[in-house]
Amino acid sequence: MQLSIALIVLVLSLIVFSIFYRGLPSLTWEMVSQTPKGGYYFGKEGGVLNAIIGSLYLAFGATILALVMGLPVAMLMNIHLRKFKKLVNGVRFLLDLLWGVPSIVYGAFGFSVMIFFGVKTSLLAGIITVSLFILPIMIRAIDEVVRNVPVGLLEASMSLGSNKSQTAFMVYVRQCSSAIVTAIMISFGRAIGDAASVLFTTGYTDSIPTSVMQPSATLPLSIFFQLSSPIQEVQNRAYASAAILTIIILIISVLSRVISNKYNKNKIS
Amino acid sequence: MFLGIILAMPVLLIVGLLFKSESVLHANSLSDLLFSTEWKPFQGKFGFYSYIYSSVLVTMLALLISVPICLFAAIYLTQYAKSVYLKVIQPVIDILAGIPSIIFGVWGILVIVPLISHYVAPFFGIETAGYSILAGAVVLSVMIIPFILNILLEIFKSISKELPQASIALGATKWQTIKYVILRKAFPGIVSSVVFGMSRAFGETIAVLMVVGNVAQIPKTIFEPGYPLPALIANNYGEMLSIPNYDSALMFASLILLVIVLLFNLAARMLISRYETKI
Structure with missing residues (x-):
């Protein structure tokens, strides 16, 4: 049994180690500061700045959109619909189902909707698809904490004359800020790392997008395309890009821990 | 709104x-689509059987690897280890859960594929490039470990303290208590955690696509390449508009995925909710 724990820890360290071991030697400043130049995919100079920026745009856009849609729903479920236990539990059930839907299905669905409306692959389409994909995660992560807030807080706020929405957005949001930050971080991590849903919807390009209607490169796809090249030089860069993505994910992971610990201090229990 | x-x-x-x-669905009958291996898009023949077969095989193998590991880890962490261990392990699980699937794919190419082609397959006297069902299953199993383990930990934690205490008071040993009391009590939860892992594994795309070899066939051994459904969708999105009915077939493939995953999840939720009302 100790063996199984050791195995899990070992595998994680092996993953991080092997990615860094292959990736870091090829990781140069050029890689993160330049867009691909002509012949980049044959081993000439350039970097993956387009993919890094594209991924960040996509993940930020999708996370903000999902937060704008998700926060009110989580609050609605726990404050306004407090009396309708069955309905709220039904919604939770539905969200859990949606959580399990593979991202490629969202991608294929988004793609068919885009064809239906005659929209080309663009950053906007990618942002919408990814935000739908992370929405259930966002709502459930916030909901899980909001539902455990003591009723007394709601009653106190209501007795002071504020209405339900004021209670939700001025009292509950503050009370649950650490959970909301964690939810944002989890969603951001999912958004930046997902390749299957953006494959259809966001497209791929060598330049940094200047408007949301343009296609955009993303880091996972960039790794994928570079890795399928037969040229060693380009493959090494794929490993370097993988190292960049891993670093971003690890930073997010550490950051969310630090922030949630910090916010936990000014919370009444 | x-x-x-x-x-x-x-x-x-x-x-x-x-x-x-x-x-x-109009052009082909449903049974042809699901149970025929004939995949000739130019003639309008779409048989998904080999893809579905690969998907199921990879998923089952992945579960076979990860479920025992998760079960032992969860039992150890909740029953034997000091609570400090859990505090150390929890971040590890969370980080593992947060790693994007593309990274798992790269890791699979870097480590698992050479491992299989140089060491594992020769051990069985088989020659392979390493891009195989087995490689896909190993990568997948690592990916679903954090999901299954997290649910299992929750379930084992939710079992009340009195049950094992009563069992030990009756003279049962620690291991007997775990085997006959805790595991029995947690059984529905364990089943549903496995089903969750299964649906997660079934829909996983990029990581599997990178290591599984992508050859449409019915693999005879696990060292042969396969071609799961999500990989099919992801690989062919570019050309699917040029061949009539091809895009429709791929959408049907994602519909199959969606329906199967929804059914799995539905079943797991039912099990969990029935279990929750029991306690």
């Missing part, structure tokens, strides 16, 4: 995909 979007999402997904896959 946003709640409306949420409520409408599953219906929209199913109706949208059904609408798109209508034309391929």
